[in-house]
Amino acid sequence: MAKKQKLILTVVALLFLGVVGLNQLSFGFSQASGQQDQTSDTPLLSMPQEYLNYTIKDVNGTLYAIIDGLYPMHMSTVIEALPMVYPTPPGTVNMHIKLDGQELTWINYSDIDPTVLHYTDIGDWQMVYCVVNPSSQDFVLQIHYEHPIQIINRSYIFLYDLNISPYLSPSTPISTAHFRVQLPTNTTGPNIFTTGFEGKWTSREFNSTKTSREEIVTFDLVSKYAEPLSGDIAFVLQGYAVPELSGLTVMVCISLVSFVVLLLYVKNVQSKNPNGA
Numbered sequence: 001m002a003k004k005q006k007l008i009l010t011v012v013a014l015l016f017l018g019v020v021g022l023n024q025l026s027f028g029f030s031q032a033s034g035q036q037d038q039t040s041d042t043p044l045l046s047m048p049q050e051y052l053n054y055t056i057k058d059v060n061g062t063l064y065a066i067i068d069g070l071y072p073m074h075m076s077t078v079i080e081a082l083p084m085v086y087p088t089p090p091g092t093v094n095m096h097i098k099l100d101g102q103e104l105t106w107i108n109y110s111d112i113d114p115t116v117l118h119y120t121d122i123g124d125w126q127m128v129y130c131v132v133n134p135s136s137q138d139f140v141l142q143i144h145y146e147h148p149i150q151i152i153n154r155s156y157i158f159l160y161d162l163n164i165s166p167y168l169s170p171s172t173p174i175s176t177a178h179f180r181v182q183l184p185t186n187t188t189g190p191n192i193f194t195t196g197f198e199g200k201w202t203s204r205e206f207n208s209t210k211t212s213r214e215e216i217v218t219f220d221l222v223s224k225y226a227e228p229l230s231g232d233i234a235f236v237l238q239g240y241a242v243p244e245l246s247g248l249t250v251m252v253c254i255s256l257v258s259f260v261v262l263l264l265y266v267k268n269v270q271s272k273n274p275n276g277a
Contacts, residue, residue, distance in 0.1 A: 045082075046074045046172035052160060054181040056149070056237070063149045063237075065089075065158045071141040074172075075134060082132040085109065087118035087125040087161050088145060095145040099132055106130035120232060121195045122152060122159050149237070156237040159195075162230070164223045173225035179206075181217040181235070188238045189215060194230035201234060 051070040056063065075082075088095065097104045109116045109127045117124040132141070149156045164175050183189065189208055193201035206219035223229055 044076055044079070045167055046076075046169065047071060047164070047167040047175055048074075048172060049176055049178065051178045052180070054179070054235075056181065056183050056187075058184065063156055064146055065149050066146045067144065067160075069141075069143040071143070073139055073141065073167075075137045075139070078134065078137055080133055082134065083129070084132050085118075085127045085129050086143060087120070087127050089125055089147040089158070090123065090150065092126075092145050092147045095128065096143070097128075097130055098142040099134065100139055101142070104130050104132065118161070120159055120161060121199070121201075121234065122150060122157055125161070158235050160233040160235075162221070162223075162232050165229060168223060168225040170225060175223045177221045177223070177233075179217075179219050179221065179233070183215040183217065183237075185213060185215065187215065190217060190238060191236040192217075192219065193234045193236070194221070194232070195234055196231040197229075202230075 049072055053068040053070075055066040057066060058064075086097070095106070097106050106128045107130070109129050116127065118127050119125075132139075147158075149158045151157075160179075162177060164177070167175055181190065192204050192206055194204055195201055204219065204221075206217050209216045209218075221230060221233065
């Protein structure tokens with residue numbers, strides 16, 4: 001049954017690609033057509049609130065971000081089948097998409113076309129695809145996934161792709177994203193930035209509560225119709241050591257390189273003096 005569902009999804013996804021075009025794919029439903037497209041007075045979907053809960057954990061020496069997103073949505077007109085795409089960071093595992101508590105089947109777009117990627121400031125991401133079938137105008141999506149946190153310029157950095165513009169309109173002019181990030185005790189808190197759309201990151205403030213076991217960081221990001229948007233949210237962790245080669249590993253590498261250089265030198269000398277003269 002699962003294979004049949006995935007086959008149907010693949011066919012629908014191919015049709016969807018043909019209808020909306022590759023340049024229109026971004027976080028959200030098929031109405032999404034660009035990072036700052038705010039032209040529709042009555043969009044199909046609105047999302048006045050979204051809730052993002054991050055838990056940062058060390059999993060066998062690898063730092064992971066565990067994300068639980070809650071997306072209450074309102075649909076202006078009931079449509080039986082809504083194609084949805086969602087970008088996923090490198091190495092994403094354990095992904096679950098639920099509609100009003102019911103698990104949905106999804107596929108990876110890269111299984112159809114590896115060139116279909118979603119651009120972010122820290123790299124191009126793959127996307128998953130599923131079809132959402134709401135039974136009423138108001139519904140809730142839940143998305144769970146986990147991914148290893150990238151090391152960029154010797155810092156741990158992770159990013160939330162906030163593509164809110166398709167859900168803003170004169171009828172729903174404000175949307176608020178509520179963030180909660182749970183950090184282990186061996187960090188000194190993150191630096192948090194909005195990425196904008198011109199490659200310039202802007203630092204933003206947040207609230208922090210510490211206990212003996214964890215630190216909880218919270219903040220809200222408000223987006224408004226017809227006003228400049230903030231872009232994505234980037235987190236740079238502080239106080240968490242980036243893995244390095246151990247001293248023994250470095251010594252072994254140096255010894256191997258030295259041995260190879262010496263071996264090449266001896267062979268070069270022998271080739272020039274075949275009779276040992």
